[in-house]
Amino acid sequence: MLENKNVALYVSGGIAVYKAADLARQFIKQGANVKVAMTASAREFVSPLTFQILSKHHVYTDTFDEREGDQVSHIHLADWTDIAVVAPATANTLAKLANGIADDFVSTALMATTAPVFVVPTMNSHMLENPATVRNLQQLEADGRFVMEPDTGFLAEGYEGKGRFPEAVNIVETVKGFLRTQLNNLPLKNKQVVVTAGGTKERIDPVRYITNDSSGKMGYSLAIAARDLGATVTLISASRQLVQPFGVAFVQVDSAKEMQEAVMQAYEQADIVVMAAAVSDYRPSNQAVEKIKKNEATMTLTLDKTTDILAELGKQKQHQFLIGFAAETNNLEKYARGKLKQKKADMIVANDVSKPHAGFNKDTNEVSIFMADEDPIELSVRSKQEIATEILRVAINQMKK
Numbered sequence: 001m002l003e004n005k006n007v008a009l010y011v012s013g014g015i016a017v018y019k020a021a022d023l024a025r026q027f028i029k030q031g032a033n034v035k036v037a038m039t040a041s042a043r044e045f046v047s048p049l050t051f052q053i054l055s056k057h058h059v060y061t062d063t064f065d066e067r068e069g070d071q072v073s074h075i076h077l078a079d080w081t082d083i084a085v086v087a088p089a090t091a092n093t094l095a096k097l098a099n100g101i102a103d104d105f106v107s108t109a110l111m112a113t114t115a116p117v118f119v120v121p122t123m124n125s126h127m128l129e130n131p132a133t134v135r136n137l138q139q140l141e142a143d144g145r146f147v148m149e150p151d152t153g154f155l156a157e158g159y160e161g162k163g164r165f166p167e168a169v170n171i172v173e174t175v176k177g178f179l180r181t182q183l184n185n186l187p188l189k190n191k192q193v194v195v196t197a198g199g200t201k202e203r204i205d206p207v208r209y210i211t212n213d214s215s216g217k218m219g220y221s222l223a224i225a226a227r228d229l230g231a232t233v234t235l236i237s238a239s240r241q242l243v244q245p246f247g248v249a250f251v252q253v254d255s256a257k258e259m260q261e262a263v264m265q266a267y268e269q270a271d272i273v274v275m276a277a278a279v280s281d282y283r284p285s286n287q288a289v290e291k292i293k294k295n296e297a298t299m300t301l302t303l304d305k306t307t308d309i310l311a312e313l314g315k316q317k318q319h320q321f322l323i324g325f326a327a328e329t330n331n332l333e334k335y336a337r338g339k340l341k342q343k344k345a346d347m348i349v350a351n352d353v354s355k356p357h358a359g360f361n362k363d364t365n366e367v368s369i370f371m372a373d374e375d376p377i378e379l380s381v382r383s384k385q386e387i388a389t390e391i392l393r394v395a396i397n398q399m400k401k
């Protein structure tokens, strides 16, 4: 996605300047050409030499240091740029960008650039909350700049707060996500895809719950695959242990009931719904408010059936393409074909979870795809990410029929 893209990295003077060196490296690793411009304050923290060595280009620092007779440096950099990234963006530099001030190389070149500009505000949390900064960030968004959320955590000042420089890979992923949306030939462009993932948790009491072995990996892979095929994706996750994918709207849930509510809310707008979550079939009839004490020798837990979300989606289906999953240990085809019919699904992806390379918690999977009146499509063992892309490609072909 970033191969041969020209990235102009504008570095202003915050304590996180050293992290921008890693950011430059990450862009280069992805195949981008990187040129760096630094403010005078940024140079107080890290020498331009660091960025010069990493980028293999002269670092721009002074508007009037015109080295080439036939070009004006700040215009040349601005015109060369495919993507501009201001990171770290100080309160001062983002204020200049929001208000059209061009009084040094960075602000002047940014004024001249017509490329998409990503701003990574990085500062003390009180500076970030300052009404002027809030106003400036709103202005930048209104001007069509892409403002990234700073991270929350331990600040250089010694206390917790929002304003940290995000992980470099996350900045790169955000830029890649934007570039992806610019591609017009992606098969799921303008499509809304809803994916559920993970095993739901049904509370017995405040410290105990019923769940299952689903890690959420298959669902997360499907959300990433749908995003990369151009879709607008909502991932409804009962898993909390995986890294939230970039460029995907994320809804955290715990119980089957919460998952049902979230899916139903997204259903009308959805073009494709992939129910990859392992939703509990039963929940405790009563959830104890306080921790249950071990007073008795035996204990009976009464369970109620939860709503079958896939069946409910089937009942309310209009234009949506419904993909369900079946994790079985025997009679795969019989169960999968039964599910297809009873739940009015368009496709059932079945996996034999007793196999060593398939199912819960694994990084690989091996599945059979069932559709009405067609032979199953067998996908042999491969990564869940590859399986996810294949499943969606089959769905895309099926939707064209």
Ligand SMILES: Cc1cc2nc3c(=O)[nH]c(=O)nc-3n(C[C@H](O)[C@H](O)[C@H](O)COP(=O)(O)O)c2cc1C
Residues within 6 Å of the ligand: 011, 012, 013, 014, 015, 016, 039, 040, 041, 042, 089, 090, 091, 092, 093, 094, 122, 123, 124, 127
């Ligand atoms: C040690 C130190 C750390 C600083 N860290 C930040 C920061 O993280 N974010 C910020 O907006 N300003 C920070 N500043 C203040 C800026 O350097 C200052 O506002 C400067 O004028 C910014 O100039 P520039 O935007 O041209 O780089 C820091 C200053 C010092 C001395």
